[in-house]
Amino acid sequence: xxxxxxxxxxxxxxxxxxxxxxxxxxxxxxxxxxxxxxxxxxxxxxxxxxxxxxxxxxxxxxxxxxxxxxxxxxxxxxxxxxxxxxxxxxxxxxxxxxxxxxxxxxxxxxxxxxxxxxxxxxxxxxxxxxxxxxxxxxxxxxxxxxxxxxxxxxxxxxxxxxxxxxxxxxxxxxxxxxxxxxxxxxxxxxxxxxxxxxxxxxxxxxxxxxxxxxxxxxxxxxxxxxxxxxxxxxxxxxxxxxxxxxxxxxxxxxxxxxxxxxxxxxxxxxxxxxxxxxxxxxxxxxxxxxxxxxxxxxxxxxxxxxxxxxxxxxxxxxxxxxxxxxxxxxxxxxxxxxxxxxxxxxxxxxxxxxxxxxxxxxxxxxxxxxxxxxxxxxxxxxxxxxxxxxxxxxxxxxxxxxxxxxxxxxxxxxxxxxxxxxxxxxxxxxxxxxxxxxxxxxxxxxxxxxxxxxxxxxxxxxxxxxxxxxxxxxxxxxxxxxxxxxxxxxxxxxxxxxxxxxxxxxxxxxxxxxxxxxxxxxxxxxxxxxxxxxxxxxxxxxxxx
Amino acid sequence: xxxxxxxxxxxxxxxxxxxxxxxxxxxxxxxxxxxxxxxxxxxxxxxxxxxxxxxxxxxxxxxxxxxxxxxxxxxxxxxxxxxxxxxxxxxxxxxxxxxxxxxxxxxxxxxxxxxxxxxxxxxxxxxxxxxxxxxxxxxxxxxxxxxxxxxxxxxxxxxxxxxxxxxxxxxxxxxxxxxxxxxxxxxxxxxxxxxxxxxxxxxxxxxxxxxxxxxxxxxxxxxxxxxxxxxxxxxxxxxxxxxxxxxxxxxxxxxxxxxxxxxxxxxxxxxxxxxxxxxxxxxxxxxxxxxxxxxxxxxxxxxxxxxxxxxxxxxxxxxxxxxxxxxxxxxxxxxxxxxxxxxxxxxxxxxxxxxxxxxxxxxxxxxxxxxxxxxxxxxxxxxxxxxxxxxxxxxxxxxxxxxxxxxxxxxxxxxxxxxxxxxxxxxxxxxxxxxxxxxxxxxx
Numbered sequence: 007x008x009x010x011x012x013x014x015x016x017x018x019x020x021x022x023x024x025x026x027x028x029x030x031x032x033x034x035x036x037x038x039x040x041x042x043x044x045x046x047x048x049x050x051x052x053x054x055x056x057x058x059x060x061x062x063x064x065x066x067x068x069x070x071x072x073x074x075x076x077x078x079x080x081x082x083x084x085x086x087x088x089x090x091x092x093x094x095x096x097x098x099x100x101x102x103x104x105x106x107x108x109x110x111x112x113x114x115x116x117x118x119x120x121x122x123x124x125x126x127x128x129x130x131x132x133x134x135x136x137x138x139x140x141x142x143x144x145x146x147x148x149x150x151x152x153x154x155x156x157x158x159x160x161x162x163x164x165x166x167x168x169x170x171x172x173x174x175x176x177x178x179x180x181x182x183x184x185x186x187x188x189x190x191x192x193x194x195x196x197x198x199x200x201x202x203x204x205x206x207x208x209x210x211x212x213x214x215x216x217x218x219x220x221x222x223x224x225x226x227x228x229x230x231x232x233x234x235x236x237x238x239x240x241x242x243x244x245x246x247x248x249x250x251x252x253x254x255x256x257x258x259x260x261x262x263x264x265x266x267x268x269x270x271x272x273x274x275x276x277x278x279x280x281x282x283x284x285x286x287x288x289x290x291x292x293x294x295x296x297x298x299x300x301x302x303x304x305x306x307x308x309x310x311x312x313x314x315x316x317x318x319x320x321x322x323x324x325x326x327x328x329x330x331x332x333x334x335x336x337x338x339x340x341x342x343x344x345x346x347x348x349x350x351x352x353x354x355x356x357x358x359x360x361x362x363x364x365x366x367x368x369x370x371x372x373x374x375x376x377x378x379x380x381x382x383x384x385x386x387x388x389x390x391x392x393x394x395x396x397x398x399x400x401x402x403x404x405x406x407x408x409x410x411x412x413x414x415x416x417x418x419x420x421x422x423x424x425x426x427x428x429x430x431x432x433x434x435x436x437x438x439x440x441x442x443x444x445x446x447x448x449x450x451x452x453x454x455x456x457x458x459x460x461x462x463x464x465x466x467x468x469x470x471x472x473x474x475x476x477x478x479x480x481x482x483x484x485x486x487x488x489x490x491x492x493x494x495x496x497x498x499x500x501x502x503x504x505x506x507x508x509x510x511x512x513x514x515x516x517x518x519x520x521x522x523x524x525x526x527x528x529x530x531x532x533x534x535x536x537x538x539x540x541x542x543x544x545x546x547x548x549x550x551x
Numbered sequence: 552x553x554x555x556x557x558x559x560x561x562x563x564x565x566x567x568x569x570x571x572x573x574x575x576x577x578x579x580x581x582x583x584x585x586x587x588x589x590x591x592x593x594x595x596x597x598x599x600x601x602x603x604x605x606x607x608x609x610x611x612x613x614x615x616x617x618x619x620x621x622x623x624x625x626x627x628x629x630x631x632x633x634x635x636x637x638x639x640x641x642x643x644x645x646x647x648x649x650x651x652x653x654x655x656x657x658x659x660x661x662x663x664x665x666x667x668x669x670x671x672x673x674x675x676x677x678x679x680x681x682x683x684x685x686x687x688x689x690x691x692x693x694x695x696x697x698x699x700x701x702x703x704x705x706x707x708x709x710x711x712x713x714x715x716x717x718x719x720x721x722x723x724x725x726x727x728x729x730x731x732x733x734x735x736x737x738x739x740x741x742x743x744x745x746x747x748x749x750x751x752x753x754x755x756x757x758x759x760x761x762x763x764x765x766x767x768x769x770x771x772x773x774x775x776x777x778x779x780x781x782x783x784x785x786x787x788x789x790x791x792x793x794x795x796x797x798x799x800x801x802x803x804x805x806x807x808x809x810x811x812x813x814x815x816x817x818x819x820x821x822x823x824x825x826x827x828x829x830x831x832x833x834x835x836x837x838x839x840x841x842x843x844x845x846x847x848x849x850x851x852x853x854x855x856x857x858x859x860x861x862x863x864x865x866x867x868x869x870x871x872x873x874x875x876x877x878x879x880x881x882x883x884x885x886x887x888x889x890x891x892x893x894x895x896x897x898x899x900x901x902x903x904x905x906x907x908x909x910x911x912x913x914x915x916x917x918x919x920x921x922x923x924x925x926x927x928x929x930x931x932x933x934x935x936x937x938x939x940x941x942x943x944x945x946x947x948x949x950x951x952x953x954x955x956x957x958x959x960x961x962x963x964x965x966x967x968x969x970x971x972x973x974x975x976x977x978x979x980x981x982x983x984x985x986x987x988x989x990x991x992x993x994x995x
Contacts, residue, residue, distance in 0.1 A: 083647070084646065084647055084648060085643070085644055085646070088639075088643070089618070106597075108597075108599075112622075129598075133595060133598070136594060136595045136677075136680075136681075137594065137595075138592075138593070138594045167642075171644065187803070187804070187805075188803065188805065224805055226803065226804035226805055227804075228804050228811075228812060228813050229811070229812060230811065231804070231809060231810065231811035231812070232918065233804055233805040233809070233917075233918060234918075235805075235917070325592070326591055326592050326693065326695065326729070327591045327592065327596060327695075328591070328695075329591055329693070329695035329727050329729060330589075330591065330695035330696050330697055330725055330726065330727040331697070331725075333994070334729075334733075336993070336994070338733075417601070419597060419599075456913050456914060456915045456923065457913060458911045458912070458913045458923045458924055458925070458946070459911060460910075460911070460925045460927070460944060460946070460992040460994035461910060461911075461925075461927055461994050462993070462994035462995065463994075464992055464993045464994050465925065465944075465946055465990060465991070465992035465993070465994065467915075467923050467946060467948075467990075469915060487916070489915060489923070489948075491946065491989065491990050493993070522587070522589050522697040522699075523587060523599070523601075523699070542990075544948065544989060546915045546916050546921055546948065547916070547919075548916065548919040548921050548950055548953065549919070550807060550821075550919050550950070550952050550953070
């Protein structure tokens with residue numbers, strides 16, 4: 007997650023600016039329901055493809071994008087902001103003289119599009135002088151005219167603002183009634199209308215929807231001067247407004263007494279629980295540091311997977327393209343080539359996908375027209391693959407891209423971004439209630455918290471939202487001030503059990519930052535409850551005197 | 552066109568304000584041209600240029616407000632954006648924290664614009680990349696870096712007759728140099744208002760030297776160490792702390808600046824008496840716009856005075872509620888220091904750790920501003936005033952509120968922006984005792 011976005015969303019004393027910094031013009035709500043005509047898009051795409059070829063491009067792809075976002079931001083009894091934004095334009099990428107070139111314009115006329123295509127070719131030719139190796143693109147077979155859409159039930163953009171405001175203010179009122187001192191609740195809604203065309207013969211129209219309902223509840227004890235926050239346990243996801251239906255069958259009560267959510271979310275119920283739990287955090291005993299067996303709920307594990315497996319297996323990082331910003335990776339090519347690098351224990355199989363229904367990463371085709379798929383990254387503990395795009399596939403000896411290409415806007419060039427990366431559920435029947443029985447000295451962690459990891463993804467530290475001490479197979483009570491520190495391969499090798507598929511749930515990041523200039527992407531990570539033995543836990547309480 | 556003259560910007564803003572039938576109308580017009588070049592593996596990877604300009608109009612009918620923006624400035628588009636803002640305002644619920652438009656302000660111009668920086672060309676950007684790549688290639692080192700430059704303007708106006716206009720420019724450079732065997736890594740960053748002061752040849756040698764000297768790092772036990780922190784190493788920790796200098800947050804009891812029993816710690820001494828921090832929009836090396844996001848004029852403000860909390864930011868609403876005077880929110884941070892360079896601080900250190908930079912800094916506990924993060928790209932052991940050998944990177948868990956009580960010595964402040972700090976700062980290199988490293992990292 008990008009730090010600045012996180013700060014803006016944390017809602018703590020940040021002045022008036024509570025709108026994530028996305029480019030786009032502000033529009034009226036009714037405009038959120040319109041879309042560009044496919045025939046018009048095809049016509050413009052053909053103009054670009056022809057102009058690029060005429061200017062000397064060997065390959066060209068065109069992305070005509072309309073990016074719609076709506077944010078509804080509230081605190082206590084106030085609506086702080088309602089914003090609808092739209093950004094429409096065309097991005098044209100070419101290979102000429104063996105080199106990439108890119109240009110973009112918001113002007114959707116034939117002349118402007120043809121000019122942008124010629125500009126892209128001119129940039130490619132200029133950059134060819136400093137290119138050390140020509141672009142080697144894995145082949146893609148053209149798919150003709152096809153379409154794909156996120157399988158939503160209710161289009162979030164069609165729900166009246168009043169209903170959204172009423173929901174959030176109701177949530178806030180319930181949290182305050184249940185003991186919260188302060189509460190922020192928000193809705194972030196995204197619709198990417200993306201049209202892709204390439205000289206390979208593809209014309210792909212996609213309609214992608216995402217939703218996130220973050221919430222922060224704060225409890226303050228003025229006498230002691232103590233305050234604690236509990237964030238919501240929702241997952242950002244690739245669904246419509248139906249995610250907020252809070253269906254009974256999607257609720258799970260954990261052995262620690264906390265209710266977590268699967269394919270739909272009860273915001274009001276979670277707000278009330280958050281208020282009570284935030285208050286309980288104020289008086290919960292502080293953790294005794296040392297080695298513990300950790301029992302990690304999927305609402306927490308997603309972030310550990312994201313940081314310690316998702317990022318280090320991005321091939322561009324492994325190769326050194328992100329060395330100056332996000333960093334490189336400990337999961338080097340020699341480890342992969344050895345075919346015996348033990349990333350984790352034999353309980354650990356981690357796979358990548360861009361297809362799972364309801365996930366943030368799910369699309370029909372990626373942003374270079376590659377049909378999406380699922381593949382293993384770690385198989386029974388061994389590093390077996392990475393995440394790659396068309397111009398990287400040859401490095402892994404692959405005949406086709408894995409479909410990990412994405413740009414957050416028509417105006418930014420697409421590059422390798424993380425697929426959904428998930429821990430496969432255990433093969434043997436096991437649920438959290440059974441798992442806890444075998445743990446003598448442990449901590450059960452629910453929800454994601456503080457996170458930090460080094461530039462090669464070895465040393466990480468994670469917090470959480472709720473912590474429960476486990477003694478002799480039973481939950482002994484809520485504790486506080488917990489963070490655990492890991493060295494990535496040791497941590498995944500300490501995994502001794504993963505619950506079965508009936509406990510599999512997703513979490514995810516709505517704002518994962520990468521690149522210079524920075525682009526965001528959204529990605530999900532699934533898992534079932536997992537157990538890690540002998541992990542180093544530190545106490546984070548300090549005194550300022 | 553994205554960079555409008557004062558006269559043209561005023562004409563656009565006046566048209567918008569005139570077009571509104573609302574009780575109040577405020578408008579801002581801002582545009583920028585930004586160029587960049589990115590390189591990795593000793594080769595240019597991407598280069599780009601983005602131009603953008605936007606008009607934002609906010610109107611109020613009573614306590615109902617609406618905002619709309621556009622990037623088209625013909626008369627019809629301006630009328631349309633005002634109409635959309637007015638429609639949204641009519642539909643919006645009343646805002647109980649509504650504040651009327653600001654009164655006419657007096658803005659004293661600050662030197663945010665530099666002709667040389669504003670005139671950076673694609674050729675210049677390419678020359679920066681080449682100046683990093685060529686020496687690295689020769690010395691079996693690998694460079695990855697990013698250079699970006701911008702020129703922009705901001706204009707603000709409202710129906711109470713307020714108006715401001717100012718141009719700005721900026722350049723930012725970072726470069727990571729790694730040894731080809733992956734055992735050493737060095738880094739350099741430079742943020743300047745005046746590109747004429749930028750010496751890429753000297754900067755790249757710093758990163759190359761650190762890369763070579765950091766090979767075969769030894770492991771030290773985690774624990775409390777005396778550290779020499781280069782300016783980039785503390786800027787991220789201090790900027791994180793500054794987000795807490797908000798009066799409302801402190802008064803609400805959810806900040807390290809909240810007082811037990813209620814109220815805030817304004818006037819309390821929380822840091823070593825050598826800690827003095829001011830905000831000054833007219834600072835010669837760190838100039839920023841003379842108004843804040845709300846349009847309020849900025850003032851030269853002492854935020855921390857000899858260790859004492861002297862200023863908390865009151866938003867206009869919170870100031871009104873608490874009976875205080877609202878002033879412009881600071882846009883920069885200038886920390887007082889001494890005259891010594893980092894190298895001179897190292898010379899005066901018997902045993903300690905030199906930290907080039909800190910990275911991936913995140914809040915662990917807002918109650919104490921406990922932050923975690925890691926050292927990166929050049930961490931060395933110091934003995935008897937000399938750098939003895941490279942050491943493995945550490946994870947720290949430390950609060951800047953504690954760090955700024957453990958000062959041994961402060962050096963000469965330098966300009967820092969970007970990376971882990973989102974606003975421009977003047978930060979000295981610091982010698983700090985008992986800095987808490989909690990674990991080792993194998994990352995290079």
